[in-house]
Amino acid sequence: MDINDIIKPENLVYTKPRLMNDNAMHYCPGCSHGVIHKLIAEVIDEMGMEEKTIGVAPVGCAVFAYNYLDIDWEEAAHGRAPALATAIKRLNPDRMVFTYQGDGDLAAIGTAETIHAANRGENIVIVFVNNGIYGMTGGQMAPTTLVGMATATCPYGRNVELNGHPLKISNLLAQLEGTCLVTRQSVQSVAAVRKTKKMLRKAFENSMAGKGTSVVEVVSACASGWKMTPSKANKWMEENMFPFYPLGDLKNID
Amino acid sequence: MAEEVKLMKGNEAIAYAAIRYGVDGYFGYPITPQSEIMETLMVEKPWETTGMVVLQAESEIAAINMVYGGAGTGKCVMTSSSSPGISLKLEGISYLAGAELPCLIVNVMRGGPGLGTIQPSQADYFQTVKGGGHGDYRLIALAPASVQEMADFVGLGLDLSFKYNTPAMILADGIIGQMMEKVVLPEQRPRKTEEEILRDSPWAARGKTKGRKSNVITSLELDAAVMEANNLRFQATYKRIEENEVRYQEIECADAEYLLVAFGSSARICQKAVEMARAEGIKLGLLRPITLWPFPTKVIAAYADQVKGMLSVELNAGQMVEDVRLAVNGKVKVEHFGRLGGIVYTPDEILAALKEKLF
Numbered sequence: 381m382d383i384n385d386i387i388k389p390e391n392l393v394y395t396k397p398r399l400m401n402d403n404a405m406h407y408c409p410g411c412s413h414g415v416i417h418k419l420i421a422e423v424i425d426e427m428g429m430e431e432k433t434i435g436v437a438p439v440g441c442a443v444f445a446y447n448y449l450d451i452d453w454e455e456a457a458h459g460r461a462p463a464l465a466t467a468i469k470r471l472n473p474d475r476m477v478f479t480y481q482g483d484g485d486l487a488a489i490g491t492a493e494t495i496h497a498a499n500r501g502e503n504i505v506i507v508f509v510n511n512g513i514y515g516m517t518g519g520q521m522a523p524t525t526l527v528g529m530a531t532a533t534c535p536y537g538r539n540v541e542l543n544g545h546p547l548k549i550s551n552l553l554a555q556l557e558g559t560c561l562v563t564r565q566s567v568q569s570v571a572a573v574r575k576t577k578k579m580l581r582k583a584f585e586n587s588m589a590g591k592g593t594s595v596v597e598v599v600s601a602c603a604s605g606w607k608m609t610p611s612k613a614n615k616w617m618e619e620n621m622f623p624f625y626p627l628g629d630l631k632n633i634d
Numbered sequence: 635m636a637e638e639v640k641l642m643k644g645n646e647a648i649a650y651a652a653i654r655y656g657v658d659g660y661f662g663y664p665i666t667p668q669s670e671i672m673e674t675l676m677v678e679k680p681w682e683t684t685g686m687v688v689l690q691a692e693s694e695i696a697a698i699n700m701v702y703g704g705a706g707t708g709k710c711v712m713t714s715s716s717s718p719g720i721s722l723k724l725e726g727i728s729y730l731a732g733a734e735l736p737c738l739i740v741n742v743m744r745g746g747p748g749l750g751t752i753q754p755s756q757a758d759y760f761q762t763v764k765g766g767g768h769g770d771y772r773l774i775a776l777a778p779a780s781v782q783e784m785a786d787f788v789g790l791g792l793d794l795s796f797k798y799n800t801p802a803m804i805l806a807d808g809i810i811g812q813m814m815e816k817v818v819l820p821e822q823r824p825r826k827t828e829e830e831i832l833r834d835s836p837w838a839a840r841g842k843t844k845g846r847k848s849n850v851i852t853s854l855e856l857d858a859a860v861m862e863a864n865n866l867r868f869q870a871t872y873k874r875i876e877e878n879e880v881r882y883q884e885i886e887c888a889d890a891e892y893l894l895v896a897f898g899s900s901a902r903i904c905q906k907a908v909e910m911a912r913a914e915g916i917k918l919g920l921l922r923p924i925t926l927w928p929f930p931t932k933v934i935a936a937y938a939d940q941v942k943g944m945l946s947v948e949l950n951a952g953q954m955v956e957d958v959r960l961a962v963n964g965k966v967k968v969e970h971f972g973r974l975g976g977i978v979y980t981p982d983e984i985l986a987a988l989k990e991k992l993f
C-alpha cells in the first residue's frame with residue numbers, strides 16, 4: 381500500500397489544533413508550555429468561543445503565547461494579568477477571559493493582583509504554570525522553588541532561613557470565597573494531559589456561567605532551567621514536585 | 635439629561651463628567667485629596683444608568699493595569715489618584731503609551747516628595763511632562779484652573795486620547811480638587827456601542843472575528859529595528875500633537891510689559907495679582923498654559939519680544955520655569971516664584987516677588 385492511500389481525511393486521528401498557528405515555538409525541548417497551549421487552543425475551539433475569547437499573556441517564558449495561539453490577546457506587565465483580566469471581563473461580560481501565568485508572575489510580583497482578583501470572584505480563568513523556576517531570565521529562584529533545589533540565585537539550594545518556604549499559592553487561593561475551582565494538574569503523561577484538558581474545559585465553562593474564579597495550576601517541568609534532559613526532568617518532577625505540590629482538586633464547586 | 639448648573643467640588647465634577655461623557659469604566663484606589671471622585675461615582679451608581687463599571691482596585695498599580703486591560707478592548711476607561719499613587723501608576727502609564735492605548739488619568743497633586751503632605755502642590759510637573767515612567771513617551775497633560783474645567787477636561791482629555799491613541803492626564807491639584815464652584819455639566823453622551831468600538835478601534839482585542847489576524851495589545855518587540863520603527867511612529871504622533879493641540883489662555887497680555895506664567899490653581903491666584911498690579915499701574919499680564927504638554931512654547935517665545943521679564947509662578951521649587959526659559963531662550967529674564975510642601979501663596983506675595991526679582 382502506498383503512503384498516499386493512507387493519508388486521507390477519513391483516516392485522520394490527530395491534528396494540530398485549529399487555533400494554533402504555524403510559528404516556530406521558542407520553548408525548549410521538554411517544556412510543558414507547548415502542551416498547555418495546545419489544550420487551551422482545543423478547549424476554546426471545542427467550545428466555539430474563538431470570536432469571544434481574550435487571553436492575557438504574562439511576563440515570563442509564556443510572554444510570547446500570543447505568537448502561538450491564534451486568538452486576541454493583551455500582553456500584561458509582569459504580574460498584572462489578573463488586573464487586566466478583571467477589567468476586560470467586567471467591561472465585556474460576554475467575552476471569555478483567561479490569564480496564562482508562570483510562578484514568578486503569579487505568586488511573586490503578582491501576588492496581590494492574583495489574590496484580589498480571585499477574592500472578588502472575577503469570572504475569569506487563571507492558568508498557572510508552576511515549574512519552580514524563572515525560565516525566561518535564565519533559571520533564578522521562584523516563589524515555588526523547592527527547598528534544597530538549586531537555581532542561579534540559590535546556587536547552593538533553596539535555604540529556608542535565607543529564602544523562606546516555597547509558596548503553595550493554590551492552597552491559599554482555594555480558601556477564598558471567590559474561587560469556584562482550584563485544581564493542580566500536570567501534563568507529563570497522556571493520562572495527565574487528558575485530565576488537565578478536562579479541568580481547563582470546566583474552568584472556562586465556569587467563567588462563562590458566572591461561577592467565579594477558576595484556577596488551573598499545571599505543575600510543569602523546566603528541563604533547561606533544572607539542567608536535566610526532558611525525560612529526567614519529568615521523572616524529577618514526579619519524584620520531587622508532586623510530593624510537595626500534590627495533584628488533584630483543591631476546590632471544585634459544581 | 636440637559637445642561638444644568640450645579641455647585642460642586644472639583645473632584646465631584648470629575649466624577650459627574652465621567653458619567654456624562656460616557657466613560658465605560660473607572661478603576662481607582664483611595665488617596666487624599668481626590669477620594670471624592672470614586673466616592674461620588676459609588677453614590678451615583680452609574681452601572682444602573684449608563685452601564686459604566688466602577689471598581690475599587692486593591693492598589694494604584696492594579697487600577698492602572700485595569701485601565702490598560704479595558705483600554706485594550708477599545709473601551710473608554712479612566713483612573714484617578716494623587717501624587718504618591720501616580721508614582722505607582724507610572725509603570726502602567728509607560729505600558730499604555732507603549733501599547734498606544736487611549737485612556738484618561740487624573741492626578742490631583744499633593745505635596746511631596748515621599749508621602750509628603752495632603753495639602754496642594756504642583757510638584758509633579760516634571761513627572762508629568764518629562765516622561766515619569768520609562769522610555770521615550772509623552773503624556774497629553776491638561777491643567778484645569780476651575781471646577782468647570784475639571785468637568786470639561788474629562789471630555790477633552792478622552793477625545794484627545796482617542797484621537798491620537800495615547801494616554802492623557804488631567805493634572806490638577808488639591809485646591810482645584812477640593813474647592814467648590816458652579817459647574818455646567820455636559821449633556822449625557824451615550825457610551826460607545828459594540829459597532830462603534832469595532833469601527834473606531836479596529837486594533838482592539840475583543841475576540842478574533844473571522845477574516846482578520848489576531849489583535850495583540852503589547853508594548854513588547856524584541857526586534858530592535860521594529861522597535862525603533864515603533865518609537866518613530868510614537869514620535870510622529872507626538873509631533874502631530876505638538877503641532878495641533880497646544881492650548882493656553884492669555885489674560886491682560888496685549889499691552890503687558892511683564893508676564894506671569896502659571897497653570898492650574900496658581901493661575902487663579904495670579905489673575906488676582908494681575909488685577910492688583912494693574913491698579914498700581916504696572917502693565918502685568920498672565921499666560922496660562924492649559925496644555926502642559928504640548929507646552930505653549932511658541933506663544934511664550936513671541937512674548938519674549940514684547941515684555942521685560944517673566945515670572946513663572948508654581949507651587950513647587952521651579953519646574954515649569956525650565957520650559958519657559960527654553961522657550962524664551964535667553965531673550966528676557968525669566969524667574970521663578972514658588973511655595974512648597976502645601977503652602978499656597980497670596981496675590982500680594984506674587985506681586986512682591988515680581989518686583990523683587992524682575993524690577
